[in-house]
Amino acid sequence: MLSLAVVTFVTWRLLIRATDERMDAALRAEVTEFSALTLSGFDPLTGQPFTGVDAVLRSVITYNLARPNEKFLGYVDGTYRFQSRIEAPVLLSEDAAFTRLVGSVTSTQAGSYDSGAGEVLYLAVPVSLQGDPQRGVVVVAYFADQEREPAAQTARLMLGVGALTTLAAAGGAWVVAGRILRPVRDVATTAQGITETDLSGRIPVEGRASDELTDLAHSVNAMLDRVETGVAAQRRFLDDAGHELRTPITIVRGHLDVLDPADPADVRETVALVDDELDRMNRIVSDLLLLARAEQPAFVRPQPVDVAALTADVFDKVRRLGDHAWVLEDVAQVDAVLDPQRVTQALVALADNAARYTDAGGRIALGSRLSADDLRFWVADSGPGVDAGDRERVFERFARGRSGARRSDGAGLGLSIVTAIAGAHGGRVVLDSVPGRGATFTLVLPADLAPPAGDSSDTVDDATATADVPEPVGGTL
CATH class of the missing domain: 3.30.565.10 (Histidine kinase-like ATPase, C-terminal domain)
Known part of the structure; x- marks a missing residue:
């Protein structure tokens, strides 16, 4: 989104600059045309000499065709007299402040004016004719904001398309990232589901291509297998030992409880029985330890x-x-x-x-x-x-x-x-x-x-x- 914003802003500024340069070049070209048109002193439409400043202004405005968002105006002695027929967002001819700004200039003047339709770029050129005391001004004006509108539309279009593309890319990235990171979530879910009494949880890896995360899932599953096997062996050893050793211990305790220390025969019989039970317990423990070692790789x-x-x-x-x-x-x-x-x-x-x-x-x-x-x-x-x-x-x-x-x-x-x-x-x-x-x-x-x-x-x-x-x-x- 940051890249999109930067690209859109830079593109918009480049288009605005190109539009401003084009308007500035057009204004300067109009000055050249005015100068060429009035230099001879003859009206190009009739071929007759100009009769006055009014005639010069009328001929200049009539001879030049205004472009879209361009306006030609003529002023005589500070008063509006003529304008091109192209429609405009606002009538500059009725704007008293603009008339005061450009109607009485004595030298070529370029500037910017804030009108009701936005910024207006203008070029005012004074016009005089020998033998005519009147002073005229020809004004070429561009409604800059309207002229820049295509650049703004392009920027808005880029933002709209970019926003849709970003949303689509974000949705696709969400789906793809979710599928890629699913093994990581599975690892977390499996780890949370494993308890002291249930070690059977495993990470599902069916139908998944081989990659680093799949290798991680296999490694974690193998580790869980080893942990479950070790815990099961420990539990089985404890269960087996407790199950089988309880009987000889009970037998030994029962005979010792009823032993008559004053009876040598009873003592000998009890000692023989205890010794036999201890031998049997020793064999049981040895066998259980052997079975426990059987589940180790070095068995x-x-x-x-x-x-x-x-x-x-x-x-x-x-x-x-x-x-x-x-x-x-x-x-x-x-x-x-x-x-x-x-x-x-x-x-x-x-x-x-x-x-x-x-x-x-x-x-x-x-x-x-x-x-x-x-x-x-x-x-x-x-x-x-x-x-x-x-x-x-x-x-x-x-x-x-x-x-x-x-x-x-x-x-x-x-x-x-x-x-x-x-x-x-x-x-x-x-x-x-x-x-x-x-x-x-x-x-x-x-x-x-x-x-x-x-x-x-x-x-x-x-x-x-x-x-x-x-x-x-x-x-x-």
Whole structure:
């Protein structure tokens, strides 16, 4: 709007100046014409000598055609006598003040007069004729304000068109700016809608072209995902810990309340029970911390591993878990990129789970195989199997299956840990079971093959040596 005002004002002033220069040039041209017309002393209309000042004035005014907004007037001895016939906004011939101003000049005079129709620019030229005592004056007058009206109309037109253009541009800018800044408003709205109990709000980015604001929306959404995941993990840890630790604490407190310090047998039994419950609480806390770490990026540390050596090494460790018929069915003769410690931990948990639910002398098999794009590790047992209704539930935290004669003394976190390890590798856990005929748990990982190393078995042995087999993860079924 400021630019429009400046351009309009400058244009208007330039047009006014051009109009004033044109009027000034026209007035001076009239003086030249008057001089040329009267210099010869003959009337150009009749060819006869002028008979008097009146004749000179009449001839001059008649001979010159007045332009629009231009007026010719003749005065003799200070009195109005003649004028051009072109209509004018006001009659200067009837303006006594103007007559006094120009009617009796003795030399050429130019000036400005404020009439009822606005500013009048005039040029008064005295006229005399030898032998005639009368004194005449020829006046050329321009109604300047009317002559400048086209410039004013142009300025008004520019202002009108400019105002409409400005409004249209402002409306378009409002719409465009609104669409461009919508992600910023979405960020503010989403941030205001997020509370301590609801972190699900996200910035909508569907159908939007890729630009800096869209990248900002994606980044904020990713940050909110990480925040929600972290808060959910914290809440889940607190809920799980509170849920599972409440029972052993209650048991310990109940026995301590009824403890008879004077009865050595009662003290020994209570101490043994408290020690057992504390061990179980320690295992629960360790498992919960492990699950919490499973949601962190550094939970797994992949490296090239000889899968055959890893499978054999895990088999050597787990076959001491119980009096069962342990069988190493197959090994994958490949080198793959995975975390050997976490895979060992998962297989040990599955093997420990199978040993708990398989009768003495029952068959438990372990193996690995490369199948298409998957690397599979499995543990199969001949135990009671898993009911169809429990196949999804057994992977949940603190869940146990209802089949089988025995129940595990674990916290029900083993299969949750195995699932977390598989998920951290980008894989999954598959359960294949027939009730009464055993179950097979398969760890399915992406087959990220690595080029063979010189002696990969040593690497596997070193990497897997830290797996805590003597302290197996609690069973889940």
